[in-house]
Amino acid sequence: MTDTMTREQRVVLTIAVLASFVSFLDGTVVNVALPAIARDLGGGLSTQQWVVDAYLVTLGAFILVAGSLSDVLGRVVVLRIGLVGFGVASVAIAAAPTAEFLIVARALQGVAGALLVPSSLALITSTFRGPAQARAIGIWTGATTVAMLAGPLVGGVFVDALSWRLVFLVNVLPIGVTLWLLARLGHRDHRRPGARVDVLGAVLCAAGLGGVVFALIEQPNLGWGSPLIWIPGLIGALAFAGFLVRQRLAREPMMPLGLFRSRNFWAGNLATVFVYAALSLNGFVVSVYLQQGAGLSATLAGLASLPSTILMIALSSRMGALSGRFGPRLFMTLGPLVMAAGALLLLNVRGDFDYWTQVLPGVIVFGLGLTATVSPLTAAVLGAIDSERSGIASAVNNAVSRVAGLLAIAAVSSIVGGALDLDGFHRAAVFTAALMVLGATASFLGIRNHLSRAE
Structure with missing residues (x-):
């Protein structure tokens, strides 16, 4: 299929595949590394939950804002920021001295990861048209499925043969290759005049998810009656309700409720x-x-x-x-x-x-x-x-x-x-x-x- 593509289309597709591969691979390698992380850094089941959820809180909160950020800054710029941020966070996770440090680094990695997948798809849809676009998205989907397949295997081998820390460095090489291809692309970036980022909406969404998740994870340790549980849970629920109201009233909402x-x-x-x-x-x-x-x-x-x-x-x-x-x-x-x-x-x-x-x-x-x-x-x-x-x-x-x-x-x-x-x-x-x-x-x-x- 790729033989009918122009050079620019082949490079764009390769960039989109590699950038998304990084995000999907990291999402699947982590589960098999959790027991080793808990043994090394301590914390038991709650640490294992936070290692996964710190990433998902920020990923879920900021994946919606990535589209408008691409309109403001340009798809290539956002993709480059996401790749560099993901790579830096991965190195920090691999070097984490404590569970708390690792969890914070995972949250930052989630922010970077939120910039990768939407920007990758936006590059494909802006470069390909008609049946070629459908084929390109099919290739992209197949590659992300390979990441799902490779993740647990790669993670397991690294944990057993080397160290759980090296699991998080697997994506550094594809990140480097993707950044090199972006530099060679010479792709003219597109910005939409008048586009704005809904910062308040993103903050409300992150606070809402974070408060509810904190209450759910820590509740077995402290109980629902503890103010350290129900207060963050209540604040989170109110913040998420505020996020939905914001989406109803905002001129350019991250999540247009009219879709529903x-x-x-x-x-x-x-x-x-x-x-x-x-x-x-x-x-x-x-x-x-x-x-x-x-x-x-x-x-x-x-x-x-x-x-x-x-x-x-x-x-x-x-x-x-x-x-x-x-x-x-x-x-x-x-x-x-x-x-x-x-x-x-x-x-x-x-x-x-x-x-x-x-x-x-x-x-x-x-x-x-x-x-x-x-x-x-x-x-x-x-x-x-x-x-x-x-x-x-x-x-x-x-x-x-x-x-x-x-x-x-x-x-x-x-x-x-x-x-x-x-x-x-x-x-x-x-x-x-x-x-x-x-x-x-x-x-x-x-x-x-x-x-x-x-x-």
């Missing part, structure tokens, strides 16, 4: 909340328990979910084609139900652990359900909005999925009962299945096939 007038858009995003909360909860709990509870090495824990990812790579395009033929509702209903069945199969995990009989069947069933869900869900959400607004629609859906995962991981301690032992693992499996059933219900009741965009 479309039935498939709001229903698809509601399904996204449940499905991606379940996915994040499942990924976190399985990666940590297989090491701390079942005694597997980080490499084997990384390999454990490989069959699910392979199924997704092999069958996702086929599922997308079938969804285009029959409509997304069937797939968005059955897919989460199949994933719920896969999660419940993890109840077979026992003290005398055996991966092949207790985990692999659930991973395969879960992977089939995931494959049936993701492409139709994305198509339903983006297909509900006019093509000229697909960028902001994609950013909103991306933010919704990140925030859903953020809240699920923040609630891990409450879900598992304070400790990720075998009983806690089983409780998490049941909770994952329940979230998937809610996702299937939202899809069945809300999604309509072949709606006009006005509906």
Whole structure:
């Protein structure tokens, strides 16, 4: 496909793939490194939750503002800032002397990561047109899927053979290559006259997510009655409500609430909340328990979910084609139900652990359900909005999925009962299945096939 592209298009696509690869890779390598981080720096389950959620809080809060920042500063400038910031934060994480230092560095890395994915897609959509754009986005999507596949494997090997600290330096080389390609690109940057960044909206969103997440993570240690829990939680809830009001009143909102007038858009995003909360909860709990509870090495824990990812790579395009033929509702209903069945199969995990009989069947069933869900869900959400607004629609859906995962991981301690032992693992499996059933219900009741965009 790339042989029909101009030199500039090939360079732009390579830049977009590498920049997004960095962000997606970092999101998947971290789970297998969590037990090693906790052993080295201390802090137990709450430290592991914060290592993941510090990144997701700032990523979810600032991914919406990245689009308007690109309009003000230019896509190439924003991408360059994101890459440099991500690289510096990665080095700081690798050198972290304490858990608190690492968590702060992860939060800063999330801010930088929020600039990468939207800017990468914006570069593609501004450089490619028509069928070439669809092919370019397909290549970009395939590369990010490879990052999902490579992340747990690379992370596990690095943790076992070298150090968890080097896991966070994996992305330094692709960052360097991407910055070099950007310098060679000679691409004329585009700025939109009169564009403004909604700083107040971004601050309200970050404060809202941060307060709620702090309360959820620390609540098992201090209890809901502690002012150190309910005050940040209340402030966070009020700040997030203020963010929604701001989006209603702002002249150029980060998240235009008018998008949610479309039935498939709001229903698809509601399904996204449940499905991606379940996915994040499942990924976190399985990666940590297989090491701390079942005694597997980080490499084997990384390999454990490989069959699910392979199924997704092999069958996702086929599922997308079938969804285009029959409509997304069937797939968005059955897919989460199949994933719920896969999660419940993890109840077979026992003290005398055996991966092949207790985990692999659930991973395969879960992977089939995931494959049936993701492409139709994305198509339903983006297909509900006019093509000229697909960028902001994609950013909103991306933010919704990140925030859903953020809240699920923040609630891990409450879900598992304070400790990720075998009983806690089983409780998490049941909770994952329940979230998937809610996702299937939202899809069945809300999604309509072949709606006009006005509906």
